[in-house]
Amino acid sequence: MAFATIAFKRKIAYKTTWLFSVLFGGWALLAGLAVWNHLIGDGEIGGYDWQSMKAYLVIGFLTTTLAWAGAEWDMANRILDGLVAIDLTKPVDFQRARAGEYIGGMMASVPAAVLGTVIAVLVFRPAGPVSPLAAALTVFSLLFIFPLAFGISYLAILCCFVTQRFLGIQWAKDSMVAFFSGMMIPIALMPGWLQGVAWAMPFVHFTTTPASIYLGRVDTAGALGLIAAEAAWAVGLLVLGRLIWRQLVKKVTVHGG
Amino acid sequence: MADTQTPAIAVPVRHVFAIYWRTWFAQIRSIVEYPADLWVMASAGAVWNILQFAFLAVLFANVPDVAGWGYHEMLLLSGLLSVAGGCNALFWDGAWSTGAMVIKGDIDYRITRPAPVIIQVGSSHIGMQSIGEVVFGVAMMVYGWIGAGIGFAAIPIGVLAIACAAVIQSALVTALCAVNFWIKGQASIFAFLMIELQGNAMKMPLGIFPIAVRLVAMFIVPVAFINFVPVAVVTGHMSAWWLAGIPAAVVGSVLLAAGVYRLGLRAYDSAGH
Numbered sequence: 001m002a003f004a005t006i007a008f009k010r011k012i013a014y015k016t017t018w019l020f021s022v023l024f025g026g027w028a029l030l031a032g033l034a035v036w037n038h039l040i041g042d043g044e045i046g047g048y049d050w051q052s053m054k055a056y057l058v059i060g061f062l063t064t065t066l067a068w069a070g071a072e073w074d075m076a077n078r079i080l081d082g083l084v085a086i087d088l089t090k091p092v093d094f095q096r097a098r099a100g101e102y103i104g105g106m107m108a109s110v111p112a113a114v115l116g117t118v119i120a121v122l123v124f125r126p127a128g129p130v131s132p133l134a135a136a137l138t139v140f141s142l143l144f145i146f147p148l149a150f151g152i153s154y155l156a157i158l159c160c161f162v163t164q165r166f167l168g169i170q171w172a173k174d175s176m177v178a179f180f181s182g183m184m185i186p187i188a189l190m191p192g193w194l195q196g197v198a199w200a201m202p203f204v205h206f207t208t209t210p211a212s213i214y215l216g217r218v219d220t221a222g223a224l225g226l227i228a229a230e231a232a233w234a235v236g237l238l239v240l241g242r243l244i245w246r247q248l249v250k251k252v253t254v255h256g257g
Numbered sequence: 258m259a260d261t262q263t264p265a266i267a268v269p270v271r272h273v274f275a276i277y278w279r280t281w282f283a284q285i286r287s288i289v290e291y292p293a294d295l296w297v298m299a300s301a302g303a304v305w306n307i308l309q310f311a312f313l314a315v316l317f318a319n320v321p322d323v324a325g326w327g328y329h330e331m332l333l334l335s336g337l338l339s340v341a342g343g344c345n346a347l348f349w350d351g352a353w354s355t356g357a358m359v360i361k362g363d364i365d366y367r368i369t370r371p372a373p374v375i376i377q378v379g380s381s382h383i384g385m386q387s388i389g390e391v392v393f394g395v396a397m398m399v400y401g402w403i404g405a406g407i408g409f410a411a412i413p414i415g416v417l418a419i420a421c422a423a424v425i426q427s428a429l430v431t432a433l434c435a436v437n438f439w440i441k442g443q444a445s446i447f448a449f450l451m452i453e454l455q456g457n458a459m460k461m462p463l464g465i466f467p468i469a470v471r472l473v474a475m476f477i478v479p480v481a482f483i484n485f486v487p488v489a490v491v492t493g494h495m496s497a498w499w500l501a502g503i504p505a506a507v508v509g510s511v512l513l514a515a516g517v518y519r520l521g522l523r524a525y526d527s528a529g530h
Contacts, residue, residue, distance in 0.1 A: 020446050024453050031457035031466075038324060038465040045319055073444065163294045167353070168386030172301035179308040189319045194311070 003100030008108045022112045025065035028183075029120060032057045046188035052215050054126035059138075059214060060183045060207040062117045066145050067177065067206055069109030070102040072153040076166035079157060088249070095154065095241055102150045130216030137223045138214040141205070144230035148202055151237025152177070158241065161248040181206035188217075202233040276372040280380040281348070288385060295385050302343065302389025309335045309460070310397060324462040330492045332401030335460045337422055337484035339394030342452070344423030345430055346384030347391060352430055354382060355521075356437030356445050362528025375518045379431065411491045414500070418487035421503045425483050428510035431518065438521030455480050462494075482506035 036053050039045060048056060075098050078084050087094050120126075129135035156173040160166055178184045180203035187198050187208045198204050209230065213223040288295055313335060317328040326334075345352075355378055358364050367374045402415065433448040440446075454474075463471050463485055474481040482503050489495035 020450065024450065027450075027453060028457050031461075034466050034470075035323075035461055039320055159297060163297050164291065165298070165382075165384070168298040168301040168384060171386060172304040175305045175308045179312060184308075184312050185315050190315050191318065194315070 003097050004104030004107070006101070006104065008104040019112075022065060022109075022116050024068065025061050025113075026116060028064065029057055029061040032060070033124065046186050047217070048186060048188070051127040054124050055128075055215060056126075056186065056207075056211045058117060058120045058124065058126050059211045060181075061120060062113055063142065063145055063181070063206045063210065064178075064183060065113040065116060066106055066109060066142075067149040068174075069106045069113070070149055070153055071105035072102065072157055072170070073166065074101065074105075075153070076157040076160050076170075079160040080164065080166065084249075095238070095245060098154065099147075099150050099238075102153065103146050106146055106149065127215065129214050133220060134213055134216055134223070137220070137227065138210050141210045141213055141223070141227050141230060144227070144234055145206060147234035148205055148230065148237065151234060151241060152202060154241045155237065155244065158244050158248055176201075177203050177206060180204060182208035182211070202237060205230045205233065273373060273376055277376050277380050280377065281383070284380070284383045288383060295388075298385035299388040302346075302386030302391075303393050304389070305386070306339050306390060306393030306397065309339065310393075324464045326462045326492075326494070327405065329401040329404030330488065330494075331460070331462075332397050333405065333488045333492065334462075334484055336394045336397030336399075336401055337418065337488060338455060338459055339390050340398065340419055341422035341426040341483045342455075343387040343390030343394055344419075345427045346387035348383075348423070349379045349427040349431070350384035350387070351377075351379045351381030352427065352434045353384075353445055353448065354378065355431075355434040356441070357443050359437055359525065360441055360443060360528065364522070364525055365527055368522070368525075374522055375431070375515065379427075405492055407491055414487065414491055418491075418503065421507050422483045422487070424507050425479065425503075425510045428507075428514040429478065429480065431514040432510070435514070435517040435521045438524050451478060451480065454478075455483070459484055462489075479506040479510065 040050050040053055129138060156169050159169045180198045180201050187195055187204060209226045212218050313328060313331050367377045370377060429451060430448045433451055434445040436447045437445055458466060458470060459480055463474060463481060486499050486502060490497055490500055
């Protein structure tokens with residue numbers, strides 16, 4: 001909690017970074033709206049008409065703004081700079097401390113992400129939730145973005161034990177998230193086998209899961225099943241991160257020594 | 258003795274190139290020492306491109322064309338953008354470190370050395386994801402080129418377009434990273450913003466975007482000349498006259514990068530101030 005508070009304060013201290021995280025997402029949203037408006041026109045693609053596609057993209061904006069706000073560069077730099085060696089001497093669990101910082105950083109972006117979403121809803125008037133229950137379940141499913149984003153970022157930063165820079169890994173991770181979350185192109189448009197691959201990975205819960213619940217593409221039982229899958233991934237990624245950490249920490253070399 | 262007889266300006270330019278290549282090859286030597294790093298990063302670059310390919314394949318399984326552009330033409334757009342980004346990372350990745358060097362006072366060392374600071378910073382790193390980006394980007398281009406039926410005659414234009422794209426991309430990134438001389442921060446937010454803009458908009462035909470976006474991409478931050486204009490010309494979507502804009506964009510962006518960097522160095526006040 002203390003780590004989360006510090007990360008939160010640190011994040012809101014740098015208002016420009018904060019602003020830019022919304023700007024990035026806002027730009028992607030506008031570009032997505034322009035592209036899909038052109039493609040869908042008055043018809044529909046993959047069961048999405050223009051109204052529901054707008055809702056889909058706005059949900060994607062909200063989730064990606066949150067997911068990209070975590071302090072993953074701080075985590076990566078701790079390993080790259082060798083600070084991790086000092087962390088090992090501290091009586092604090094590395095993963096738990098980083099989780100605190102990461103989620104604290106994400107919390108700092110919540111007001112901006114929500115404000116951006118409200119503005120987008122007012123300006124673009126997307127389709128509403130299919131039912132009040134679906135709306136509530138959507139919000140609940142969005143909460144799992146926090147542990148899921150951390151779990152994935154943590155695995156990504158662990159790569160820094162064997163590489164010298166984080167940038168390439170971050171791009172690979174971000175592109176996996178963008179593609180398999182359905183942010184780049186809805187999962188429903190993919191061929192059957194690729195949909196299977198996407199649903200077998202955790203990334204799908206960043207956009208497709210909340211959007212499917214919101215738009216009523218799954219019934220209540222389906223929604224609860226998806227939320228259970230989110231919870232399972234959240235725990236699974238934490239355990240996986242712990243197992244990999246145990247192997248990699250033996251490799252720590254600081255400044256080549 | 259031969260050196261003293263050459264015009265004064267030629268010596269520094271040759272010196273600059275020599276410094277650049279020496280540093281660049283030193284980076285290559287250090288990369289070879291860490292093969293795991295190399296493979297992880299190269300695969301990261303490959304993943305990015307394979308997913309771009311998949312995106313277009315899925316998109317065109319559902320729609321026949323985007324604003325009159327076919328699958329293979331769009332592959333060319335994405336491929337050229339990847340190659341441009343890859344060349345930036347391969348030959349000029351150090352520019353991304355400008356912000357970190359300013360904060361840590363690392364620019365101090367560079368100022369004291371007898372070579373232009375911008376050359377030393379630019380060649381200070383190689384982004385190894387570039388290997389995956391360039392290889393798969395070129396593969397996308399070749400596949401798109403053949404599929405779009407462009408033919409051999411236009412290949413010189415394609416090669417020239419790649420070279421110009423690499424220079425414009427690197428120069429614009431450098432200019433935007435140099436903003437960190439004034440706005441202090443590790444991350445080069447403005448350069449990231451440009452990459453984001455390109456990733457979202459420049460993989461698509463510019464025609465689907467509002468006029469303001471088109472004007473910005475063509476004339477304010479000339480990212481359109483990196484991939485959109487050359488591809489639009491070889492595929493017949495734009496008149497060949499637009500090709501003249503590419504060298505202009507090269508000169509403009511290089512001058513901009515050098516100018517902003519020079520002003521930035523004047524404003525630089527070392528670490529801790």
